[in-house]
Amino acid sequence: MTKKLLVVVPCYNEEASIAKLLTELLNLKLPYDLNIAVVNDCSTDNTLSVVKQFNVIVLNLPVNLGIGGAVQTGYTYAYKNNYDLAVQMDGDGQHPPTELIKLLTQQEKTQANIVIGSRFILKEGFQSSLLRRSGIAYFYRLNQLFTGKRILDITSGFRLFDKKAISIAANHYPDEYPEPESLVTFAKAGLQIEETPVVMKSRQGGQSSIRSLSTIYYMVKVSIAMFFAYIRK
Template sequence: MTKKVLIVIPCYNEQASLPTLLHMLNNSLPVENYQIDVLVINDCSTDETKLVAKNNNVNLIDLPVNLGIGGAVQSGLIYARDHKYDLAVQMDGDGQHPPAELKKLLECHQKTAANIVIGSRFISKQGFQSSVLRRMGISYFHWLNRVFTGKSIYDSTSGFRLFDANALALASKYYPDDYPEPESLVFFSRAGLTIKETAVNMVERQGGKSSIRSFGPLYYCIKVTIAMFFSAIRKI
């Protein structure tokens, strides 16, 4: 049976990297037994991101105001739920997630039936591993996630992740706003969803600027720690 999959690409000022990503996606598709569509979420970009998406004939949600990464991703997940997709895969618009690695997430889901599959840089330790400072932060979130959920998720900040129909239903109702990846794992775990990691290769950002750099790593860690704590104690 063919499954419908939606690739959700949240974008804010990604005109430099998005053309290559969409070109690579076109060359990587189709995947046997999957009907795969692409949706770009333009989060009120000030560059030509919207035009790039239109010129590549992909589905587009053009947000009238900037919602941030969490709001942009949730918009795509709601679209996937409402259009009856079996699965949705978040893939960053900066080109860090090679489309050729998509099959690994689909294969992991097929083998495990996990509600959420995370593409992890740190299982095989191949490909781009991020900076030393960021790896320290990711190790901290791995520890914090174990404290709150009892689960070991090594790449909790990865934005390369697959959602099944149950995860889509839950995320459509609530999804964290700012830097949602670590916090959402606490929320999903407490809701009883199964989460698996699979090894993928990532590359360096192909253009644009990271939002984390704008605020500073220490601010990011403090803010996400507080958010994870409140997700751990909030009612589901």
């Protein structure tokens, strides 16, 4: 039986990049029953109008939930509709659709519950700024302390979940800057987490939610969140 695969694309003001991303996703030839769910997180630009031109599932949020809430909405849809696999991809074009094949191949090979697309294994493609790489290195060490796992690209939003991981994410998912915190939760749940090398691009449009003035807040908030995820029963 062909496995059902849902690509979850959270979007907030991504009108500059979303059309190209969806076009490339729809042109992929994969041995899966592929669907795409765009979660429009109350965009104030023309993102919704652009998305509606494509043959995709549109989950239009009535209020802005942030990246965590938008992603969880996608996983909840995947869970309720019995998808075998779900892949999170950013709407800003940083994750090339052709790289999705690498995550799927790694999951088939290892049967991991979660596969993370990592920029830092082969260090090819866009590597982010020096400041952000320093922050990622910090969260790598913090995650290793809490979970004992070595996850190089701890903040990567390019992730594949199997049914077990989808079920957990649909019910328990952080609301803000979720990637590092969620991995502590998944590790505590005993999920097998793998990384595979991918090539990413720089943001193709829009603005990141993490900018200079919010960097310190981000570091402190995520550190505290990872700690509480670690001690939570």
